Amino acid sequence: MECQKIQILLDDYFDGSLSREEENAVEEHLLNCKECRTRYEDMEAIIALMHHASKPPRLPSREFFEEVFSVAGNFIGTEKSNSSSAKTRRFSPVSLIREFWRSPSLSMSLVRASAFMILGFVIAATSYYSRRLADPLETTSVPVETAESGACLSTPVPLYYRFAQATPVSLAEALTGEKSPPMTGAPLIDKSHKSSLEAALEEAEKIQKEKTGSMASVSKSTSGEEEAPVYTVPLPPDMTSRENPLVVVAARNGPIDIMETIQRLKMNLYLSGESRFIPEIHKIESFIADIAAATDKTDTRYLSTLKTFQEAEQCLVEKKYLCSLQNYEIVAAESPGSLMSFLAQFQGANVNYEEVGDYQAALGYYQRCLEQYPSHYISEEKKEIILDRIDILTKNSMDNWEPLRLYFQAQKSSSSDAIPLLIELIQKYPGSSLIREAISMITANALNEEEVERATAEELIGFFQQYREKFEDTQIRQLFQYKTAELFQHRLMNPPQAILEYSKVVEIDPESSLAKKAKEKIHSLYRRTVGIR
Amino acid sequence: MSLNEIDPRIIKRCREGERAAFEELYGEIKDGLFRWIFSLMRDFDEAEDVFQECTVRIFRHIGSLQEVTRFQHWLYRLVINQCNTHRSRKSRGRYIPLDESIEVKEEDYVFHTSIPENPRRALMRKELMQYINNHISHLPPKQRLAVLLFDVEGFSIKEVAEQMDCSEGAVKFNIHEARKKLRDSLGPLVIQLRKIGD
Numbered sequence: 001m002e003c004q005k006i007q008i009l010l011d012d013y014f015d016g017s018l019s020r021e022e023e024n025a026v027e028e029h030l031l032n033c034k035e036c037r038t039r040y041e042d043m044e045a046i047i048a049l050m051h052h053a054s055k056p057p058r059l060p061s062r063e064f065f066e067e068v069f070s071v072a073g074n075f076i077g078t079e080k081s082n083s084s085s086a087k088t089r090r091f092s093p094v095s096l097i098r099e100f101w102r103s104p105s106l107s108m109s110l111v112r113a114s115a116f117m118i119l120g121f122v123i124a125a126t127s128y129y130s131r132r133l134a135d136p137l138e139t140t141s142v143p144v145e146t147a148e149s150g151a152c153l154s155t156p157v158p159l160y161y162r163f164a165q166a167t168p169v170s171l172a173e174a175l176t177g178e179k180s181p182p183m184t185g186a187p188l189i190d191k192s193h194k195s196s197l198e199a200a201l202e203e204a205e206k207i208q209k210e211k212t213g214s215m216a217s218v219s220k221s222t223s224g225e226e227e228a229p230v231y232t233v234p235l236p237p238d239m240t241s242r243e244n245p246l247v248v249v250a251a252r253n254g255p256i257d258i259m260e261t262i263q264r265l266k267m268n269l270y271l272s273g274e275s276r277f278i279p280e281i282h283k284i285e286s287f288i289a290d291i292a293a294a295t296d297k298t299d300t301r302y303l304s305t306l307k308t309f310q311e312a313e314q315c316l317v318e319k320k321y322l323c324s325l326q327n328y329e330i331v332a333a334e335s336p337g338s339l340m341s342f343l344a345q346f347q348g349a350n351v352n353y354e355e356v357g358d359y360q361a362a363l364g365y366y367q368r369c370l371e372q373y374p375s376h377y378i379s380e381e382k383k384e385i386i387l388d389r390i391d392i393l394t395k396n397s398m399d400n401w402e403p404l405r406l407y408f409q410a411q412k413s414s415s416s417d418a419i420p421l422l423i424e425l426i427q428k429y430p431g432s433s434l435i436r437e438a439i440s441m442i443t444a445n446a447l448n449e450e451e452v453e454r455a456t457a458e459e460l461i462g463f464f465q466q467y468r469e470k471f472e473d474t475q476i477r478q479l480f481q482y483k484t485a486e487l488f489q490h491r492l493m494n495p496p497q498a499i500l501e502y503s504k505v506v507e508i509d510p511e512s513s514l515a516k517k518a519k520e521k522i523h524s525l526y527r528r529t530v531g532i533r
Numbered sequence: 534m535s536l537n538e539i540d541p542r543i544i545k546r547c548r549e550g551e552r553a554a555f556e557e558l559y560g561e562i563k564d565g566l567f568r569w570i571f572s573l574m575r576d577f578d579e580a581e582d583v584f585q586e587c588t589v590r591i592f593r594h595i596g597s598l599q600e601v602t603r604f605q606h607w608l609y610r611l612v613i614n615q616c617n618t619h620r621s622r623k624s625r626g627r628y629i630p631l632d633e634s635i636e637v638k639e640e641d642y643v644f645h646t647s648i649p650e651n652p653r654r655a656l657m658r659k660e661l662m663q664y665i666n667n668h669i670s671h672l673p674p675k676q677r678l679a680v681l682l683f684d685v686e687g688f689s690i691k692e693v694a695e696q697m698d699c700s701e702g703a704v705k706f707n708i709h710e711a712r713k714k715l716r717d718s719l720g721p722l723v724i725q726l727r728k729i730g731d
Contacts, residue, residue: 011709019692039716041717045723045726045727046720048683048720049719049722049723050669050681050684050715051684052662052665053662054571054572054575055572056568056572056580059567068585070587071589072585072589073555210718284606413652417534
């Protein structure tokens with residue numbers, strides 16, 4: 001009866017919205033009633049868990065934030081002008097560009113980024129052809145890095161690579177020829193380029209109108225010797241030309257360039273690890289296939305490399321690691337310096353490191369990742385992984401991978417099998433950098449009640465006490481002691497002994513962070529055993 | 534949460550269309566905003582999408598904000614609406630090919646592999662979070678929102694009522710209902726966890 005009444009009040013008590021009298025009554029009851037106290041503690045625990053689970057595992061990358069800002073920056077002060085319905089507006093290339101510019105979705109901004117690339121081709125190709133007309137001898141081009149704004153647009157080939165490998169920010173730099181400070185939200189392209197784009201789009205729209213509805217066809221324009229053939233392809237149903245003028249513009253430059261660009265774009269996307277781009281990639285892929293079918297021209301080497309790469313990924317999924325490694329090696333060898341090659345190196349290293357256990361090879365692969373590829377291929381996340389692993393690999397002596405092998409083997413084994421492996425590691429290789437991890441991992445395994453017997457845990461405590469003395473490093477000794485206490489607390493369910501062991505942790509080095517944790521444990525254990533909150 | 538402490542002067546400058554102010558504002562709010570959206574969406578990729586949509590809306594509509602001191606309230610309403618829109622758009626069931634969703638998972642697996650310090654524990658933690666998130670996201674929308682705003686974000690009942698556009702009584706009811714449901718669904722987990730230790 002009393003409990004029922006109290007339980008109704010518990011929520012409010014928790015929120016602190018009871019009167020003083022009610023609060024006292026609840027408190028008194030909680031002291032005496034175990035059931036209600038547990039109920040209350042459950043609620044506390046659930047809210048704590050909810051807090052914990054509401055935190056994102058990580059924040060998005062800096063690039064993501066910059067990208068969003070640059071997209072959103074185009075909307076500043078647009079509220080009024082955009083309020084009228086876009087549907088009723090008559091279609092024109094200009095409005096199309098406006099919509100294109102202002103489209104909020106990230107995928108559109110991506111499409112936009114690719115449009116810049118393709119615009120680059122259009123402009124580059126146009127100026128290239130016109131320059132060829134003016135100077136027939138000039139067949140190669142030189143990258144122009146520091147010329148005045150727009151000058152780099154007249155350099156076709158290097159631009160092509162720069163576009164293909166560009167991030168949105170560097171794309172902006174390439175297009176405007178200016179170094180734009182990050183996060184300014186400035187439009188990615190300046191006015192003069194915008195008008196070129198408008199012209200290109202207008203033309204594209206004209207071509208598209210003539211060809212609408214037709215099957216994939218190739219019409220090689222005969223009006224001028226220097227003009228590129230025009231390719232049109234039936235578009236995927238949800239990518240009509242109005243939404244996606246880049247498709248038409250792209251087709252004008254012929255299949256090879258576009259395919260390679262798009263493939264590179266695609267690798268960029270894959271590399272970014274952003275799974276939401278995958279639908280875009282699928283669309284692009286089918287688009288490439290259409291162009292290839294329409295033009296009968298395929299960059300077979302590139303496509304075959306890509307296929308090998310996909311096979312490697314497939315093998316990885318199927319856990320055929322050697323097959324996967326072979327394919328990665330082929331990719332790395334066939335397209336040196338490319339993003340795909342980098343990715344193959346990286347993946348090959350991961351497979352060696354995580355699955356196959358060929359650490360020598362993994363180290364080589366990781367080092368090549370850093371040495372042979374431009375830094376912008378390597379995302380922060382990947383860089384961290386690479387550096388971390390190189391660090392682990394080089395710290396463990398080059399001619400003896402045994403500790404590492406034991407460690408990883410233990411990681412893959414069941415709890416009862418892992419413990420002897422880790423004990424072996426500690427006994428045989430006390431100098432290894434993996435000692436701390438091994439100690440923590442042994443304890444974690446020993447806590448697994450289903451697999452590890454109580455006697456084993458007791459033996460482990462003996463082992464810890466014995467081995468503790470062999471290490472001079474205070475931190476390691478402290479860790480041994482801390483883990484001993486944990487075993488007493490969680491495995492042997494002996495809180496008084498655990499308190500004693502935790503206090504020994506504090507004794508070893510009272511200033512360390514482990515000592516701080518131990519103190520907290522002592523407090524909470526004490527509260528729990530004595531039974532007061 | 535940092536969203537609470539935005540200087541009204543920045544908002545004022547944004548309202549006047551000053552680009553630098555937008556940059557300042559964005560720098561101030563982006564992390565907190567993302568965390569808040571994540572706690573509502575509970576899916577990283579979707580949270581990124583909604584974050585983008587919200588940022589665009591903030592930039593676009595901040596000029597229409599009448600009182601600068603109401604920015605926070607305005608922002609929360611905007612975020613909540615956007616999350617709801619995003620959800621309903623998604624639930625309308627656009628066609629998503631089967632293999633695509635599988636591929637996404639593989640991508641995630643392939644590109645984010647790293648060996649954590651203690652894999653067993655990390656895995657346990659991850660599964661635990663998924664389990665909890667699953668239960669939270671199965672709450673009815675109003676209850677979920679109320680309990681998140683109150684228990685996670687730390688708003689007062691009155692503020693939650695304002696943001697949800699309902700009475701304080703309704704908010705209380707929703708919070709209590711949500712807690713009750715979570716207690717029922719997560720209770721066994723809590724007992725388990727207590728066994729293992731904190």
